[in-house]
Each structure stands twice: as structure tokens, then as C-alpha cells.
Amino acid sequence: MKLCPECKSDSIEKSYSIGLRVVVCIILLFIPFGIFFCWIPFVFPYTYRCKVCGTDVKEEELIDIDWREKEIMLEQYKIFEEKLAPFLDKWFLDKEQVYKVVKAKGQFLLLVFTNNDIYPCRIVNYINENGISKFMVNRKLTSEFHLFKNQGVGIYDVNNKEVEEPQDSLSSFGKQVISENELIKYKYGKGTLIEWLKQDGKLVEKIEIVN
Incomplete structure (x- = not known):
């Protein structure tokens, strides 16, 4: 079994780049004597891409x-x-930042709720030091972990009052980890979300995040 050296995931795909190789081959055919070395693009080693963290590596770099x-x-x-x-x-x-711990796609994730953005981080380690829970996280994730349909990193405009159905802005993955009520509260500001969580007793304890 081969694993990604970055996140130790076995969800790896071969990057064929056939289209690019064919284009280079055709270009070489128009070069004098290019017919004798137009096959060269097809002998270059392929790379592999992790479907979790997005790391691109050569085959010999895989674990x-x-x-x-x-x-x-x-x-x-x-x-x-x-x-x-x-x-x-x-x-x-933690320091007025709001977090939610979830598990999805076989990964433990920390959802970070900022003033105008929600994004996931991969939890890579956890320790309890002097009664304080510390999470070591890494934000490097592929588009499969995007929380929203149209944004690259999941930016959600909390000031856009025209969004009547905020749940519709979530990707299929986003709907797995964020509920409709949570997103609606967040839509009206992080402060509103925090107050709602406090009233419902959902803010259980403080933590420390280590990037």
C-alpha cells in the first residue's frame, strides 16, 4: 500500500497529464526530425496527487x-x-475564534468560523497539556473539502441579506458538517452565533489551536 507522505492517506490518484503530453508530442512533430523524439513526453515519470491534502509527489516519494x-x-x-x-x-x-470539531471523509476536521469565512483544517494531533486541550491543525485540503459551492476556500458573505436560503450555498460536503441552524446564525454575524451557542450550552470549553 502506498501513502501520501504529507497526511498518510491512501487516497491517491495518478496524474496522467495525457492531454499535455499529446500536445507536446504534436508540437515536436512540426520540428525538424521531431518524429524521432516525439515519444519523449510519454516516458517522463508520472506524478501522484493526494485526494485529501492535494500534495503532488513522484512515485518514489510515496510511503x-x-x-x-x-x-x-x-x-x-x-x-x-x-x-x-x-x-x-x-x-x-479560543481568542474569540469559534471552532467545531467534526469527522467526515475519514478525516478529523476543525471548522474555523471567522468574521466572514468558514473553512476546514485537518486535525493532525491532539494533546492535553495542564488541562488545556491543544489541537495541531493543517489547512492544506483539496477542493473535495470545500464547504461552499462556488467559493474556492468557502467564503460566505455574512452581510448578504438577499441570501434567503443559506443552506443552498453549501456544497454536499458542507451539508454534512454544518447544520442549517448553525449557518443561519452565522449569517447574522459571528457574535450572533456565539451568543446562540452559549444560550444552548454548546460552547463546552476553551481550546488552543496550533498551526
Whole structure:
């Protein structure tokens, strides 16, 4: 099994670039004696792209593991899952920033709610230090984790009062991790969202985020 060296995911796809290789081949055909080396574009090594974090690597850079190492990684993942289980679907406040911990597409994610943006980060580690929960996160994710339909990183205009159905702006992935009520409250400002969460007792504790 081959894994991404960045996030250790096995969700990897081969980047064929056939179109580009064909174009280069055709161009070479119009060069004197190009017919003798127009095949060169097809012998260049292919790259691989992680469908989770988007890292592009050569085949030799992928992590190759056997079934024993896979069992060890699965055990480590199980321990990590047990650590994060109490935090799933919970809300936190850190330096006036609002966060929600979710699990989707096999990844533990931290949703970050800023004044005019919501975006996911991959949780790469968790520790409890002197009673304070610390999450180590990485924002590097592919478009499969975009929360909104039309925006590159999931920017949502909270001042756009014309959006009567904010849920319609979410991508299919966004609908898995953000409820309609949460998005409606956020639409009217982060402060409104925080007050609503406090009133419902959903802000359970403070955390510390390490990028």
C-alpha cells in the first residue's frame, strides 16, 4: 500500500497529464526530425496527487507500507480516534475564534468560523497539556473539502441579506458538517452565533489551536 507522505492517506490518484503530453508530442512533430523524439513526453515519470491534502509527489516519494505496518497505523488511528471522540460535533472558543470539531471523509476536521469565512483544517494531533486541550491543525485540503459551492476556500458573505436560503450555498460536503441552524446564525454575524451557542450550552470549553 502506498501513502501520501504529507497526511498518510491512501487516497491517491495518478496524474496522467495525457492531454499535455499529446500536445507536446504534436508540437515536436512540426520540428525538424521531431518524429524521432516525439515519444519523449510519454516516458517522463508520472506524478501522484493526494485526494485529501492535494500534495503532488513522484512515485518514489510515496510511503510504501506492508500489511504489518498497516496494522500498526490502524492501531494508531484507533487511539487517535478515541482521543478525539469526546470532542466530535462540539463547539469551542479560543481568542474569540469559534471552532467545531467534526469527522467526515475519514478525516478529523476543525471548522474555523471567522468574521466572514468558514473553512476546514485537518486535525493532525491532539494533546492535553495542564488541562488545556491543544489541537495541531493543517489547512492544506483539496477542493473535495470545500464547504461552499462556488467559493474556492468557502467564503460566505455574512452581510448578504438577499441570501434567503443559506443552506443552498453549501456544497454536499458542507451539508454534512454544518447544520442549517448553525449557518443561519452565522449569517447574522459571528457574535450572533456565539451568543446562540452559549444560550444552548454548546460552547463546552476553551481550546488552543496550533498551526
